[in-house]
Amino acid sequence: MWIASLEFDFLLGDVHSLKAKRSVVRPLVAEIRRRYDVTVAEVDHRDVHRRTMIGVAMVSGDAAHATEVLDTVERFGAARPEVELLSVRRRMVNTDDL
Numbered sequence: 001m002w003i004a005s006l007e008f009d010f011l012l013g014d015v016h017s018l019k020a021k022r023s024v025v026r027p028l029v030a031e032i033r034r035r036y037d038v039t040v041a042e043v044d045h046r047d048v049h050r051r052t053m054i055g056v057a058m059v060s061g062d063a064a065h066a067t068e069v070l071d072t073v074e075r076f077g078a079a080r081p082e083v084e085l086l087s088v089r090r091r092m093v094n095t096d097d098l
Helices: 020-038 065-080
Strands: 001-014 037-042 051-060 083-094
Touching: 001 020, 001 065, 020 037, 020 051, 020 065, 051 065, 065 083
Parallel strands: none
Antiparallel strands: 001 051, 001 083, 037 051
C-alpha cells in the first residue's frame, strides 16, 4: 500500500482579511476534493492573510496510480489564476517501509 501526499504553499492575490482568504481557499479545497477524490485541507498559515498551505493525501495499492493522481493535482494547483504557487512538496511512502 502507498501513502502519497502533496503540500502546496500558495501566495494569495488581493487578500486583505481572513474572510477574503476563506473566499479563495474554500472553493479551491472543495474543487480539488471533488475532482480528484482525495483528502485535502488547509494545513498551515491559517492566521496569515496572503499565504496558505494546502495538504492533499491519498492511499493507493499502486505507486504508478498514486503518482499519476498527484501529478494531475499538482498541475491543477499550479494553473489556478487566483493564487501563485510558491512550492510543492511531495511524499510517497510504502507501508512496508514503516
